[in-house]
Amino acid sequence: MYDAIVVGAGPIGSYTAYQLAEVGFEVALLEEDKEVGRNVICTGVIGTEAFERFDLPRKSIVSEIKSIVFFSPSLLSINYTPSETLAYVVDRHLFDKELLQYAQGKGVDVHLGKQVHRINISRDFVEVESWNGTSFETLRARLVVLATGINYRLQRSLGLGVPASFLKGAQAEVEVKNLRRTEIYVGRQISPGSFAWAVPLRKKRARIGVLAEDKGAPRLKKFMGERFAGRIKEENPVVYQKRIAYGPVRKSIKDRVLAVGEAAGQVKTTTGGGIFYGLLCSEAAVHVLQKAFSKGDLSQRGLLQYERLWKAKLGKELKMGQWARKIARRLSDKQIDNIFKFVEKRASIKEMLEEKVKFDYHVGLISLGLKLLRLGKGK
Numbered sequence: 001m002y003d004a005i006v007v008g009a010g011p012i013g014s015y016t017a018y019q020l021a022e023v024g025f026e027v028a029l030l031e032e033d034k035e036v037g038r039n040v041i042c043t044g045v046i047g048t049e050a051f052e053r054f055d056l057p058r059k060s061i062v063s064e065i066k067s068i069v070f071f072s073p074s075l076l077s078i079n080y081t082p083s084e085t086l087a088y089v090v091d092r093h094l095f096d097k098e099l100l101q102y103a104q105g106k107g108v109d110v111h112l113g114k115q116v117h118r119i120n121i122s123r124d125f126v127e128v129e130s131w132n133g134t135s136f137e138t139l140r141a142r143l144v145v146l147a148t149g150i151n152y153r154l155q156r157s158l159g160l161g162v163p164a165s166f167l168k169g170a171q172a173e174v175e176v177k178n179l180r181r182t183e184i185y186v187g188r189q190i191s192p193g194s195f196a197w198a199v200p201l202r203k204k205r206a207r208i209g210v211l212a213e214d215k216g217a218p219r220l221k222k223f224m225g226e227r228f229a230g231r232i233k234e235e236n237p238v239v240y241q242k243r244i245a246y247g248p249v250r251k252s253i254k255d256r257v258l259a260v261g262e263a264a265g266q267v268k269t270t271t272g273g274g275i276f277y278g279l280l281c282s283e284a285a286v287h288v289l290q291k292a293f294s295k296g297d298l299s300q301r302g303l304l305q306y307e308r309l310w311k312a313k314l315g316k317e318l319k320m321g322q323w324a325r326k327i328a329r330r331l332s333d334k335q336i337d338n339i340f341k342f343v344e345k346r347a348s349i350k351e352m353l354e355e356k357v358k359f360d361y362h363v364g365l366i367s368l369g370l371k372l373l374r375l376g377k378g379k
């Protein structure tokens with residue numbers, strides 16, 4: 001009998017297992033893939049705060065983001081270069097592999113190639129049934145943590161919440177000329193209410209992507225064809241697409257079950273980034289679980305503080321992001337251009353941007369954007 005079984009060895013599942021084992025619990029980690037981090041569709045951008053706050057593998061860092069250039073629909077630009085590095089870009093294969101090794105190093109029992117297809121909850125324990133391709137196996141624990149990313153099948157079967165909707169993230173990794181800084185493009189032609197990005201890696205390689213409410217991959221192909229014409233070496237770059245949870249789940253706990261990471265919709269509604277918010281919530285989960293185990297109360301009531309904690313920390317950010325997206329979706333290209341012109345002319349706004357822009361928290365920036373719109377400069 002384990003204390004906890006974590007399902008899903010993405011970064012959030014592995015980190016949760018690692019922390020639980022570190023504070024003395026017996027933990028098993030089950031992952032359906034035979035190897036973690038392979039073919040992950042992710043740009044790998046993680047703010048510096050995450051590396052300061054959590055034990056993350058620095059050897060997975062492939063580049064740093066020190067500066068971002070924002071492009072308007074008519075290619076007006078705003079350069080944002082704060083005094084300190086904004087974020088790191090990681091190799092997700094290495095990042096995920098290292099986090100898994102951290103967990104193993106703390107004594108977590110890792111089971112790769114095991115897909116969990118059923119969880120039975122009893123009064124005193126949970127039974128987790130998995131399939132390894134040839135046979136079924138059942139493990140028992142006092143509690144199960146779901147860190148299954150965008151696979152919500154287990155949540156549905158247990159009556160837990162799922163995100164109300166999804167965005168689409170499309171990405172290609174290519175060799176590109178003259179890309180020294182991260183570039184962000186906005187406008188209706190790119191993706192209404194959203195954006196496209198180009199993030200330089202090492203050796204002239206870059207991750208180019210689009211976040212969209214509708215079709216991501218066709219938008220990315222069009223974007224690369226138009227804005228990166230002649231700059232991309234590959235003729236027909238392979239584009240990968242994946243859904244991204246958009247908004248928190250209503251219910252992330254029940255008796256002896258807790259969901260964390262993208263499995264609970266803990267993803268920025270502004271940018272679709274999920275690693276930092278997932279790690280923050282994983283930390284909250286471990287904190288609450290320690291108390292719940294010591295009180296011997298793993299009921300929904302005993303786990304309620306987890307849901308309260310993470311929603312208090314991130315609820316406003318997630319809501320404001322959805323609201324900002326709704327407003328941004330209605331802006332015409334001319335309005336966006338006007339905002340760029342307005343900001344470009346005023347040093348004071350650029351200074352305010354420096355102050356308000358926090359890589360992982362966007363409420364301040366959204367409030368500033370709304371002020372600009374109210375000033376009528378977006379008309």
Ligand SMILES: Cc1cc2nc3c(=O)[nH]c(=O)nc-3n(C[C@H](O)[C@H](O)[C@H](O)COP(=O)(O)OP(=O)(O)OC[C@H]3O[C@@H](n4cnc5c(N)ncnc54)[C@H](O)[C@@H]3O)c2cc1C
Nearest residue numbers: 008010011012032043044045116149169261262273274275
């Ligand atoms: C194009 C794109 C770009 C992105 N860029 C960024 C970025 O730059 N920065 C950022 O922070 N985020 C980014 N994200 C989001 C980020 O990738 C996710 O938020 C993050 O991977 C979530 O981590 P997780 O551990 O919660 O889930 P995942 O990484 O999805 O891991 C879930 C794991 O659970 C396993 N699993 C699922 N079901 C089962 C089952 N039944 N049994 C066993 N195992 C199971 C899966 O195989 C997987 O390994 C991006 C997403 C996309 C699509």
